[in-house]
Amino acid sequence: MERNIFDEEHDMFRDAARSFLMKEIGPNADRWAEQEIVDREAFLKAGEQGLLCMWADEKYGGAGFSDFRYEQILLEENARYGDVGFFIFLHSRLVGPYIGELGTDEQKARWLPKCVSGESILAVAMTEPGAGSDISGIRTKADDKGDHYLLNGSKTFISNGILADLVIVAAKTDAASSHGLSLLVVERGMPGFERGRNLKKMGMHSQDTAELFFNNVKVPKQNLLGEWNRGFYHLMHFLAEERLLSAVGALANAEAAFAITLDYAKERQVFGMKVADYQVNRFKFADMRTEMDVAQSFIDRCVMNNNEGKLTADDAAKAKLYATELEDRVTDTCVQLHGGNGYMDEFPISRMYTAARVSRIYAGSSEIMREIISRSLGLDPRKKAKKSHADAA
Ligand SMILES: Cc1cc2nc3c(=O)[nH]c(=O)nc-3n(C[C@H](O)[C@H](O)[C@H](O)COP(=O)(O)OP(=O)(O)OC[C@H]3O[C@@H](n4cnc5c(N)ncnc54)[C@H](O)[C@@H]3O)c2cc1C
Structure with a gap:
């Protein structure tokens, strides 16, 4: 289905992003998967191209584009022509805005220019x-x-964990409250800040997902991001957009899997016919196409709502839930349509399949998404329990 949310500027941006990704990112994907980390230079090159933290103000080197569609286009193109382990979106649109929105003028001036150029890579550690x-x-x-501040503890499963130069760390600062968190920016080289293992994963091998350790790290007071003890609310504030990013990425991955599988099935001959010509398989393609088009309409609507500051937590949760579950179904069907080749590492579909599995887990699992959506329907047993205690009192 033709999409109607983009104009000429977006199309030009898509062409430029695609050329960059095809030249500088895609050709490295196998090597990065082998070495289990993306080259730092990839971020520098993306920075030179003006693709990092595009929302940042021009005085910090950014383009001042707060329009989420640019990020959406970049994610879509990266899924098809770049490398899904190149977590440019996490750096730019998931973590960067913590500094952009919560940072003081001094913090923004100190950190943002290098985030825009790619000299500083970002991570968030919850x-x-x-x-x-x-x-x-x-x-x-x-x-x-x-x-x-004196920081002690450890984190795990942190994306960009090895590469990161600035890590936004959620730390407990008020023992009396379950929400008593603060956000501290820990910088590469601070004494007591150590990286653990680059964790071995089922898929997305080029993405560095690491353990981090903090042993008596003296964090300067100037590195508190946002308000002391308000970290929980700060984290919640960014979650809807984080989930929209996940949804966009998941659908883009499904689209990429669909496209290469359609090409494959139109070529591969079995029992004198192309795989794609069997009715059972044509119907699979028809079902996938239908579901992806329906999902795309909803996600595009969410993107526009986000641009207008109207994206709700439950709509973002619906987008993430639906797109990530769809990504799983599509990549699974696509492996099946590839036959044995689909299980071979040298066929991109096998990597797309293993990469997809995490989408239903991180950035809030499918179960958590269902919790959020059901609460928006007034279905919250914890509230009812509290109310009946109150009524009884
Ligand atoms: C590759 C990867 C990258 C990641 N990157 C980052 C990162 O950059 N920064 C970061 O901070 N974290 C990151 N994470 C962590 C990720 O966000 C968590 O793994 C995720 O939130 C789930 O938490 P958990 O692993 O502790 O599972 P658990 O919370 O232990 O969940 C176990 C199971 O219980 C279910 N469950 C939990 N609560 C409920 C409930 N209320 N009702 C029903 N079922 C429930 C879950 O859905 C899941 O099926 C990453 C994880 C992975 C795998």
Whole structure:
């Protein structure tokens, strides 16, 4: 279905992004998967091209484009022509805005120019071995020592964890409250900040996902992002856009898998006919196309709502839930349509399949998305339990 949210400027941007990704990113994907990390230069090259933190103000080197469609286009093109392990969106649109929106003028001037150029790579660290979906379990803590904060603890599963130069760390700062968190910016080279393993994963091998350790790290007071003890609310503020990014990426991955599989099935001959010519397979393509078009309309609507500051948490959750579950179904069907080749690492579909599996888990699992959506329907047993206690009292 023709999409109607883009104009000529977006189309020009898409062409430029595609050429960049085809030249500088896609050709490295196999090597990066082998070495289990993207080259730092990839971020520098994307920075030179003006593709990082495009929303940042011109005085920090950015383009001042807050229009989410540019990020959407970049994600779509990266899925098809770049490398899904190149987490440009995490750097630019998931973590960067924490600095852009919560940072003081001094912090923005200190950090943003290098985020825009790609000299500083960003990560956000919430998850710990005992705290993923439920961040009230965070144990990493920061104590106010007068002229600095003292940070102790560890994080796991942190994307860009090895490459990152600036890590936004969620730390417990008020033991009395389950929401008593603050956000501290930890910089590469601070004494006591150490990286653990680059974790071995099922898929997306070029993406560095790491453990991080903080042993008596003295974090300067100037590195508190946002307000002390308001970190939980700051994190919540960014979650809707994070989920929209996940949804856009998941649908883009499904589209990429669909396109290469359609080409393959039109070529591959079995029992004297092309794989694509069997009715059972034509119907699979028809079903996938239909579901992807329906999902695209909803996601495009969410993108426009986000541009107008009207994206709700439950709509973002619906977009993520639907797109990531669809990505899973599509990549699974596409492996099947490839036959044995679909299981071979040298066929891109096998990597798309393993990469897709994480989409239903990170940035809030499908179960958490269903929680958010059901609460928006007034279905919240915890609230009812509280109310009936109150009624009884
Ligand atoms: C490749 C990768 C990259 C990641 N990158 C980052 C990153 O950059 N920064 C970061 O901070 N984190 C990151 N994460 C962590 C990710 O966000 C968490 O893994 C995710 O939130 C799930 O938390 P968990 O792993 O602790 O699972 P758990 O919370 O232990 O969940 C286990 C199961 O219980 C289910 N469950 C949880 N709560 C409920 C509920 N209320 N109702 C029903 N079922 C429920 C979950 O859906 C899941 O199926 C990454 C993870 C991966 C795998």
